[in-house]
Amino acid sequence: xxxxxxxxxxxxxxxxxxxxxxxxxxxxxxxxxxxxxxxxxxxxxxxxxxxxxxxxxxxxxxxxxxxxxxxxxxxxxxxxxxxxxxxxxxxxxxxxxxxxxxxxxxxxxxxxxxxxxxxxxxxxxxxxxxxxxxxxxxxxxxxxxxxxxxxxxxxxxxxxxxxxxxxxxxxxxxxxxxxxxxxxxxxxxxxxxxxxxxxxxxx
Amino acid sequence: xxxxxxxxxxxxxxxxxxxxxxxxxxxxxxxxxxxxxxxxxxxxxxxxxxxxxxxxxxxxxxxxxxxxxxxxxxxxxxxxxxxxxxxxxxxxxxxxxxxxxxxxxxxxxxxxxxxxxxxxxxxxxxxxxxxxxxxxxxxxxxxxxxxxxxxxxxxxxxxxxxxxxxxxxxxxxxxxxxxxxxxxxxxxxxxxxxxxxxxxxxx
Numbered sequence: 001x002x003x004x005x006x007x008x009x010x011x012x013x014x015x016x017x018x019x020x021x022x023x024x025x026x027x028x029x030x031x032x033x034x035x036x037x038x039x040x041x042x043x044x045x046x047x048x049x050x051x052x053x054x055x056x057x058x059x060x061x062x063x064x065x066x067x068x069x070x071x072x073x074x075x076x077x078x079x080x081x082x083x084x085x086x087x088x089x090x091x092x093x094x095x096x097x098x099x100x101x102x103x104x105x106x107x108x109x110x111x112x113x114x115x116x117x118x119x120x121x122x123x124x125x126x127x128x129x130x131x132x133x134x135x136x137x138x139x140x141x142x143x144x145x146x147x148x149x150x151x152x153x154x155x156x157x158x159x160x161x162x163x164x165x166x167x168x169x170x171x172x173x174x175x176x177x178x179x180x181x182x183x184x185x186x187x188x189x190x191x192x193x194x195x196x197x198x199x200x201x202x203x
Numbered sequence: 204x205x206x207x208x209x210x211x212x213x214x215x216x217x218x219x220x221x222x223x224x225x226x227x228x229x230x231x232x233x234x235x236x237x238x239x240x241x242x243x244x245x246x247x248x249x250x251x252x253x254x255x256x257x258x259x260x261x262x263x264x265x266x267x268x269x270x271x272x273x274x275x276x277x278x279x280x281x282x283x284x285x286x287x288x289x290x291x292x293x294x295x296x297x298x299x300x301x302x303x304x305x306x307x308x309x310x311x312x313x314x315x316x317x318x319x320x321x322x323x324x325x326x327x328x329x330x331x332x333x334x335x336x337x338x339x340x341x342x343x344x345x346x347x348x349x350x351x352x353x354x355x356x357x358x359x360x361x362x363x364x365x366x367x368x369x370x371x372x373x374x375x376x377x378x379x380x381x382x383x384x385x386x387x388x389x390x391x392x393x394x395x396x397x398x399x400x401x402x403x404x405x406x
Binding site: 119121123169171172174175176177178179181182183184187188190191192194195198199201202 | 322324326372374375377378379380381382384385386387390391393394395397398401402404405
C-alpha cells in the first residue's frame with residue numbers, strides 16, 4: 001500500500017512548509033492547492049467559489065446567512081458536488097504513489113488507506129510572526145491578524161464537521177501533533193521524516 | 204540552561220517506556236518513581252499515602268467523600284505539604300543537569316526552566332493491549348481494564364487542575380504529542396531523540 005501522509009494545520013503554524021519540506025525529504029509527491037484546481041475542472045466551478053464553499057462549510061447554520069432558501073439549496077448542492085469530486089480526486093492521488101497531502105480533510109476521507117495523520121499547531125504569537133514574514137507589505141494590526149487567523153481556523157473546524165465525527169484538531173484523530181512555536185521548521189524535517197519512515201515500517 | 208524533557212501520558216500509552224528509552228538514547232538522567240520516594244522522605248509520609256493523595260487530587264468535590272470535616276482538612280493540608288515538597292524536589296532536579304521527568308505535572312511546575320513537554324497517548328485498544336502485556340497474570344476483563352484506565356486518567360486530570368489552568372492532555376500545553384497506537388516504541392526512539400536535540404538547539 002502507498003504511504004500517505006496527511007497534514008492538517010492551524011493557519012500560520014507552518015503546516016504547508018512542513019508538508020513541502022517533508023515531501024522533498026521523503027521523495028514523496030506533494031499535493032496542496034492543485035487539489036482545488038482538479039476539483040474546479042471536475043465540477044465546472046471557479047477555484048475561488050470552491051474555496052469559498054469549502055472554507056465556510058455549509059452547515060445548517062449557514063441558512064441564517066443565505067439570502068433565500070434557493071440560495072441555501074444551491075450552496076448545499078454545490079457543496080455536495082465538491083465533496084464528491086474531492087473524494088474521487090483524493091482517492092486517485094492515494095492510488096498513484098507515496099504522497100504528502102495538505103488540508104482538504106484527507107485524513108478522514110482517505111482513512112481506508114491507513115494514512116499517517118499529522119496536526120501542526122502553534123501559539124498565537126508564533127502564528128502572527130509567521131504570517132507577518134509572509135506578507136511584509138500588509139498593514140494589519142496584530143489584533144486584526146489574530147482575528148483573521150481565528151476566523152480561518154473556525155472555518156476549517158466547520159468544514160471538518162461535515163465530513164467527520166471527530167473534532168478538527170482533536171489529537172486523537174492524529175498520529176503526531178507538532179507544535180511549531182518558536183522553532184525553525186527546516187531544522188526539524190530530518191527527524192520528522194525519519195519518524196514517519198519508521199511509522200510506516202510498523203505494518 | 205539544562206535540557207529538561209517532561210513526559211505526561213495516558214495510562215497504558217507507553218509514556219514511561221518512551222521516557223526511559225529517550226533518557227538512555229540522549230544520555231540524560233531519568234526521574235519517575237524516585238520523585239515520590241524523595242517527597243516521602245521530605246514530608247514524612249508513606250509513598251502509598253502520597254500516591255493516594257496525588258492521584259485522587261483533593262478538589263472541593265473530595266469533601267463529599269471525606270468522612271468528616273477534620274479528615275477533609277487533613278487531606279488538604281497533606282496535599283499542600285506534598286505540593287511544596289514536590290516543587291522543591293523538581294527544581295533541585297532541574298538544576299542538576301539534563302533530564303527526562305515522567306509525570307508529576309513537571310511540565311507546569313518547571314515552566315520557568317523552559318522544558319520540552321511531550322504528551323503520549325493512544326487509542327483504548329492499544330492501551331488495553333499494553334496493560335495486558337505487563338500484567339499477564341491478571342484476570343480482568345477488557346471492560347474492567349478499560350474502566351481502570353479511564354479512572355486513572357481522570358485522577359491525573361484532576362491532579363493537574365490543582366496546579367495548572369491548562370487542561371491535562373490539551374495539546375497546546377505540549378511541544379509534541381505522540382500517538383503510540385499500534386507502534387513499537389523502541390523503533391521510534393532514535394528519530395524522537397533527534398527531534399528533541401534539534402528542538403533544544405533552537406534557543
